[in-house]
Amino acid sequence: MRNTGTAMEVKKNSSNSKSIRLYHERIFMIMFADGLSMILSFFLAMFIRFEFMIGTISRRYVHNLTLFIPFVILISFAVYYVFKLYHSIWRFASVSEVSRIMKAYLVLGPILVVFNRVVPFSIPRSILLMGFILSMFFCVLIRFGYRLVRYNINITRNQRYIDGVDQVLLVGAGQAARAIIKEQQIGPKKDFVVRTVVDDSPMLLGKYIDGHKIEGNRDDIPRLVKKYGISKIVFSIPSASKKDKADILNICKETGCKLQSVPGIDQLVNGEVSVSKIRDVDIVDLLGRDEVHVNLDEIKNAINGKVIMVTGGGGSIGSELCRQIAAAKPKQLIIFDIYENNAYAIEQELKRKYPGLDVVTLIGSVRNAARIEDVIKEYHPYVIYHAAAHKHVPLMETSPNEAIKNNVMGTYYTAKAAAENGVKKFLLISTDKAVNPTSLMGASKRICEMIIQMMSRKYPKTVFMAVRFGNVLGSNGSVIPLFKKQIAEGGPVTVTDPRIERYFMTIPEAVSLVLEASYYAKGGEIFVLDMGKPVKIMDLARNMIKLSGFTPDENGIPIKIVGLRPGEKLYEELLMSEEGMQKTPNNLIYIAKPIEMDDENFMKMLKVLDDESRHESMEIKRLVASVVPTYKVENKSSSKIA
Template identity: 40%
Template sequence: MRRRIRSAAPVHRHSVPQLLVDGVLVALAYFLAFRLRFPGAVPTRYEDLFEKTIWWVVPVSLVSLAAFGLYQRLWTFVAQRDYEAVVKGVVIATLVIVGAVAVLHPVESAPHFVPARLQFQTTAITFPASVIAMFFLLALALLLGARFIVHLVVEGRVRSFNLAHGARDVLVVGGGQGGRLVVRELVRNPQLRLRPVGFVDDDPRKLGMKDEHGLKVLGSTAAEDFARVLDEVEPDEVIIAIPSAPGTLRARVVTACRGRGIPIRTMPTVFELLRDGSGQLRVTHQLREVRVEDMLGREPVREELERVGAYLAGQVVLVTGAGGSIGSELCRQIARVGPRKLVLLDHAEDNLFEILRELQEERHVNTAVPVLADCKEEERIREVLNEHRPAIIFHAAAYKHVVMMEVNPVEAVRNNALATRVVAQVAGEAGVGTFVLVSTDKAVKPATVMGASKALAEWAVEAAAAKYPATKYSTVRFGNVLGSSGSVVPIFRRQIATGGPLTVTDPRMTRYFMTIPEAVQLIIRAGSLSNAGGEVFVLEMGEPIRIIELAETMIRLSGLEPERDIAIEIVGARPGEKFHEDLFNPYEHAQPTPAQKILRAESEPLDPAWVERTFADINLLVLEGDAAALAKRVSELSTVRETMPAAADGRIPT
C-alpha cells in the first residue's frame, strides 16, 4: 500500500520571522553576558573575542533550537512542548559552545565550583567561564520570556474577542490528550466563539489540576457529580473529548445534558479517527453531534489492528461482498495492514466502484483490484481464484433483509447458502489457506428463510473443512451492526426526519448491537484463531437493547420528546420475527478463545455426507423454482441439528 510520507522541514516557512527574532535574542543574550561580566568598559581583547565568536554562537544556537522542532510551529500556538524545546535547545547550544571554547579559547578565571580538570590555562586569549553561565541563563530568560509574552497577548486577545462577541461557555468531558487538544483548538480559533471553562474527568488524580490555560478539572462524569458541575458552571455546550469513551459514559453525559437543555457534541470515535485517510485531526472541523451509535457502543476492544491483522500483511486477500456494509469496512481495515493484493469481489457494480474509489482516491491504496463476479457462478469463482491465488478469503457476500427474503426464498437460499458452498468448495480446491464466513445470529434457531439460509451456509463451511483439511475454515457469528444499510437505526432516522411515527414491532423486542468497525476488527482477529477447521466463533455482543428504548433515545438525541413530539407506533411482529435473538444454538457450548470478546461455539460435528445430500435436495428445489416447497424444506432443516441425536462416532447420523 502506498502511504503519503510527510517530511517536516526543520524550519516552516511561516516561522522564518520567529527564527530571525530568536537570532536577535540569542545575540542580545551573548552581548549582555559580556556586559554583565565586565560592568564598566569591556576590555579591548574581550571585545575582539566577542566579535570573533558571535558569528558562530548565534547559528549554533538556532540550529540547536530548530533540532527540537521549535520552528515547525507558530508562536501564537505556543504550548508546553515549545517551552521544553527551548530549554533543550539552549542546553545543547551551551554544551556545543563549551566544547568549541575548550578548543579555541580555553576558559579563564573559572568559578570555584568548576572542577580544576575543567579549567583551561594557556597563553592565548582565555574565555571567561562566567560569560558562558550568564549566556545560558540570559538565553533561557529571553527566549522563554518572549514566548510567554506572546502567549499572554494571544490569550488576552482571545478573551477580549470572546467577551466582545458573546462567546458560548464550553465544558469539556475528558481532561486527557483529547480534551487538551479541544481546548487548544478553541483558544486558537476565537472566531468559533466558544470559551472553554473547565474539564470533567473520571481519573480522581486529575481532580483540581489545571492545564496550561488555567482550566481546572471540576469533577467526574458520575451522575451526581456531573450534575453538580453542570449546575455550578451552567455551560452553554458540552463537548465529549474522549475518542475511546464507552457508550455508558456518553449515555450518562447525554442524559444529564438533555435534561437541562444543554447541546452536546463529541470528538470522533477511535474507529472514525483510524478511518480518516488524511492522517490529520482538525478537532474544530470534526466535532459532531452525539449519535445513537456512540451511546450503544460498548467499551472498544483495545487491540491494535496492525497486530491482530498481522497475518494479512504481504498476502493476497479476497473479500466477497466488498461493496456492502461489512465487506467495505473489511476492505478499509485490511488495506491498513498492507496486503500484497486486495481483491474486491462484488456483483453490484455501483457498490464496487464506490469502495474502489474510496480506497484509491481517499486512502491512497494501490493494491486494490476490483472483480465483478457473482458468487453463485462456480466457474467464474474458479477463474477468479486461479487468476489471483488468494491466501485468505473473507466471504461477506449475502442477502440480509429478513422481510425481503421471506417473499423471495429461492434467491435467499441461492445467494446465501448455495453461493457460500460454491465459494467454500472452490477455495478448498484452489488451496486457499484461510476461509472466513461472515454469519449472523439469525442463523441460530432460525425462524425465517433468511436465518435458515445462513444456517445452511454455516453447515456448508463445516462440511468443506472436513473435505479440505489443508484450508483453515471458520465462521464468525454476531448480531446486528449499527448503521448498516436497511437496519433499524437509519430507518428510525428517516422516520424522525419526516415527523414520525417510529414503528416498533413489539415493546418486548430486543436485539444485540455492535458498531461495524468493531465487528470487522473482531472478524479479522477471529480469522487467525482457527486450528481444527470449521469452527464457529461468536463475537461477544454485550447486553441486548430493547428496540423501543432505542427509538426513544434517538428521538431525544434529535432534541425532541417521545410521544409529545414524535409518536412511537407498535405495529406487531412480522411472520417469523423473534422477540429475542440468541448467539448460541441449544446444542452449542460457549468456549473461551485467546482473543478478547471472541468465544468459540463447540458442538458435535456434522456428517459431511449428510450435508452433501441436503444441499443436493436444496439445489434441486432452487432449480425448480418451487418457493413454497423450498421454504418448507429449509424450515424443517433448521430444527434437524437441534433434535437429531449424535451418532456413536460423534457425527450427525445419515
Template identity: 45%
Template sequence: MSYGKRISILMGIDILIIWLSVYSSYLFRFDGDIPSDYTRQLVLYIVVSTLLCTISMYYFKLYNRVWQYASVGEIVSILKAVVVGCIASYLATYILSGWQRVPISIFLRAFETILLLMGGSRFAWRVVRDNWVVKNNMNRKALIIGAGDCGSMIAKELFQNSASKTTPVAFVDDDRYKHKMHIHGIPVVGDRASIPHTVNSFEIDDIIIAIPSVPKKEISKIIEICKKTKAKLKMIPNISDFVHGKVSIKEIREVDVEDLLGRDPIKVDLEGIANYVENKTVLVTGAGGSIGSELCRQIAPFRPRKLLLLGHGENSIYTIEMELRDRFPELVLETVIADVQDRARLNDVFRKFSPQVVFHAAAHKHVPLMERNPSEAIKNNVFGTKNVAECSDEYGVERFVLISTDKAVNPTSIMGATKRIAEMIIQALDTRSRTKFVAVRFGNVLGSRGSVIPHFKKQIARGGPVTVTHPEMIRYFMTIPEAVQLVIQAGAFAEGGEIFILDMGEPVKIVDLARDLIRLSGFEPEVDIAIEFTGIRPGEKLYEEILTSEEGMTSTKHDRIFVGKPSVINNAELELEIKHLEKVLGSEQGPIKQMIKHIVPTFQKIS
C-alpha cells in the first residue's frame, strides 16, 4: 500500500471516529432527543473537532507510525494528540458559537470515545497481525530461559518478525517472584529445574538462553540441564550485544561446544603485556593459521610499532591481512610470504625488519598425517623452529615464544616428538643467548583447522554416523581466543628457558563431546545419529600429559598459567644429534623413529 493511500485511509477512519464520538455524546447527553438550539452547536463541534483533531494527529506523527509494532510510546502519542485536539476543539467551538459553552459531560464523553476508538483501531491491527503471525509461525515452539529485559526483547522480536518460524510459548527464570507471571502474554512457568518438564509439556522445539550477563559457569550448568531434553539449544552470544542494542533473532546463535566448557573470560595483565609488545616490532610465524591469526588479532590492540605476518600460504596471509587492516586501520602491517625451512629467506626478513618479539606458531600439527610424512614434520617443526630461533638469537630478538603442545610430553607421535625437540632447541639456545626463549604448552583448541569439532558437525549435517576413535579417548580443550590470550600473557612472565603450561580445565571424553554436539544439534545420540568407533589412529594415545618426568610445575602470577622447571640440555650433544637427524631425512620410518627416540628418550614408538 502506498504512503498516500495509507494516510488517506487512516484519516478517513479518524474522521468517522470523531463524527461518531461527538454525535453519540450529544445523543447520550439528551437521551436520544437533541434540542434544536443545540443542533447548530453539534454541527459546529463536529466540523471543528474533525479539523483540529486531525491536525493534532498529524502534528504528533500518528500517520507516520508502523502500528504493527505499536507499544507504550504510541499510546502516549495518541493520548497527547487526542488531549490537544479535544481541548482545542472545545475552546474553538465555544468562541465560534458566540460563547455558547459545550456541556462538560459532552466534552468528556467525546474525549473518552475518541481516545478509545482511535487507540483501539490502531492496536486492533497489531492484535490481528500478532495472531496471524502466531498461527503461521507455529511450526516451532520456543522456551526462553531468562524472563528479564533480554528475554522479553527476544520474545517480542519473535512475535513481530514475519521471517521468524519460531513462537515463544513459555519462560523459565530462577527469580521466583516472576513465577506465574506473564510477559507479552507468555507464562513464566518456573526455574531451571523445570526445564525438562516444560519441554515435554509444551512440546518445545527450541530452547533459547537469553541471559547474556550470567557467568559462563552458570550457563554451562543450564546447558547440562537442557541436554537432558530433545530440544535444540540456541543463545544470545554475550552481554555486549544486549548493551549495544543488537538483541534480535539475527543475533541468536546455536549453542556450541565452547559454551559447555563453562569458563569465564580470562583476566590479563594489560600493563605487563603492553610492556613487551607496545611500540615493538612483532613477528608472528604461521600467521595465517588458526593460532597465528588469533595471535595477530590479539596483539594488534597493544599498539605494536609494526606487526609482521609471516606465512607460507598466500591465501591465508591475505585473509588475515585484510581483516586486520579493516579492524585496525592505524596498525602498521607487513606481510611476508616465506617458508620457515628457508634459512636464507629468514635471514633477509630478520635483517630487514629487526623484530624484537617473535611468536613462533608455524608448525605441522596433524598427528596421523605426520605419521605418514615424518620427514616433513621434522623439516618444519624441528628445522623450521631451529631456523627461526637461531635468527632470533643472531639478530638480537628480545623475546621468543614457541607455541608447543601437550603432545610433546612422553610423545607417541612424530608430531609430538618433533615439538618436544623444538622445545629442547629453544631451551638449549636460551642458556647462551641474550634472547629470552620460552615455550607455551597447551592441548587441543576448539575450532582450529582440522580439529574434531568441525569434523563432527559435518558428519551430523550428513545424518551421521559420527566417528570416534575410542570410547576412552580423553583430551583437554580450550577455545582459540583463550589459549592465545594465555600465550601472550605467558610471554610477559618470561625469564628464559621456561616451558609454560596452560590450565586447560577438566579433560573431556571425545565420545561425550560427540554426544553433546549431537544433542545440541537437536538429535538423540544413537537414535537419530549413530556413533561409530573406528580405532586409535597411528601416533595417538588415549590421554595427553602436560609435564615430563623431570619437570616440576610451579605457579605464576596468573591462576591459569603454570611453569615447568627448565630441563638441562647438553648443547653440543643436541647439536650433534640434530645433524644426525638431518641425515636420515627421506629415509624409511624405522631409522627416523630410532633417531627421534635417541633424542627424545620418552618417545614411545607405536607401530
C-alpha cells in the first residue's frame, strides 16, 4: 500500500510539473509574439509615415528606432505584467480582457511619451503615435486570435464526430445558453454538439450567440428538430417561471427528443451554469405548478428552540417534515417510527447535514398506547406532527381492521397522550381521501379528523389541528414511481380508468405549507391546501412515457386500462359541501368549517371500533359507515383475514 501511495504521489507531482512547464511555455510564446508585434508595429509606422518610400527614410530615424524599440518592449512587458495580461487563460478571452488591455495602454501611452522626450534617441511623434496604435491592435489580435484558432479547431473536431454525438437544440439565448456553448467549444470533446438556438424574444431572432444562429421561437422547435436531426433539447432559461417552462417542455416532448434542463435559478448555488449541472427533465417540470411561497420566519418561530416530535418520521412525508424542522433549529427532534431502517436512514442524513442537531430516534408503534405515552412523558415535546398511518387504498380494503388499529386508534392514543402530558400543539397529516370517502383508508382518516376536533373541545390547552392535502409526487406508493418502474420494464403502464384525476404537489411544497399551517392554528381547524388544478392520470402516464423517449402506443410503451381498484374514486375532493372555506394569510392554505357532532356518542362508537378491530371483525366496514355518514360502501361486510 505504501509503494502504491508513493507511486501515486510521483505521478501527481509529475503531472503538476508538466502543467507548470506548459503554462510557462505559453507565457513565453505570448511574450515573444508581443515583442515581435512591437517591432513590426513601429517599423510599419515608420514606413507608413514615409509612404513606403524606403529611400527617403533617414538613417538617423532607423538608428534611433532600433535603439528605441528594445526599451519599448521592456516597458510594455512591465505594464502588461502589472495589468495581468499574462495571467489570463486566453482561450476564454472576453470583453473583460479587452478592458484590461485598454487600461494597460492608457498607462503605457504617457510612459512612452515621457520616455521619448528624455532619451537622446527619440523618434518623431507621428511614428510614436502610429506605432502605439498598431501595437495595441496587435496585442488584442494575438490574444483573440488564439481563442479564434482554438474555436475553429474545436468546431472542426466536433463536426468530424458529429454522427456519434447528440445534436442539441438550446431553448433560451441568455447567459446559460452562452455558458453551455462556450464549454462545448473550448473544452475537451463532449457528447453533444449545439446545432441551433430558439428564443421567444423577437429582438433576438436572426442574431447569433457565439456563432450559433437564433432561428425561431418555441413554436419553431418541431421544425428545427426535423431540419437538424436534433436528438436532445436543453431548456436553458434558469429564471423561467414554472408555467412557462411547462408550456415549452410540453411542446418539446412531442418531438420525441431527449429533454434536459439547467436547474432553476434558486437551485444554482453560485448562479453559474455548466454542462455538469444539466439534468434530465422530470415529470414535475411538466406540471407547471406555481411556486409555493411560505413565510419562513413564521415556520422558524414555531419550531426554533423547541422539542419537536414526528411520528412516522421515516416515511415520505415524515422524513421531509424532519428535514425542514431540522433546518429551523429545534432544541431537539424526536423521530418515532415502527420501521427501523427508514428511521435510521433519516437520522443519519440529518446528522450529516446538521452536526449540531440533537436528534433522537425511537422505534415503536402508535398502536401501543403505553409506549407512545412513555415517549411523550420522557421527552416533553412542544409540538407533535402525526404522520404515522397506513395510506395504501387497495391494501386497506383487504385489511380494514389494520387501518382502524393504526390510523384511528393510533391517532387517538397519540392525541390523548399529548393532551394529558402538556403538549402545546398536535398536528394530524390527513388526506383528500377523507372527503366523502369511498375507501376504508379514506374513511379511517376522516375519523382521525373527527378525533382531532373532539380532542380540541375536550382539551383546550392543547392546540389540535389537521392538514388535508392530495397526492404528493414521488412518495412511497405514489403512481409516479410505479409508472417509472413499468416504463423501465418495457410496459405496459397500467391506468385504472382514463377519466381518473388527482391533485398533485411535491413533498417539500406540501410539508412547507403544513409547517406554516401549524403556525396559524388556534384549535380544532382542518386546514386544506390549495393543490392547484387536478391532473388526469392518463395524461401523466403519456407524458412520462414521452419523457423516457418512447411513444405511448403498441410500438413504444402501451398503456393498459385495468379498471378502478376497490375503494378508488374517479375524482378526489378537498372539502365536504357543508364545510365551507375560510381564508388564511397564505392564499394556498384554507380552513374548513368544523362539522358539528355529538362527542359522547362519537366516543362510544370509537370504543366499539376499537373492540371490533381487535377481534378482527368481519363487519368493520359497516361500523365505519355508521361513524362516517358520508362513507358509502356497496358491500358493507369485509372478509375476515386468515
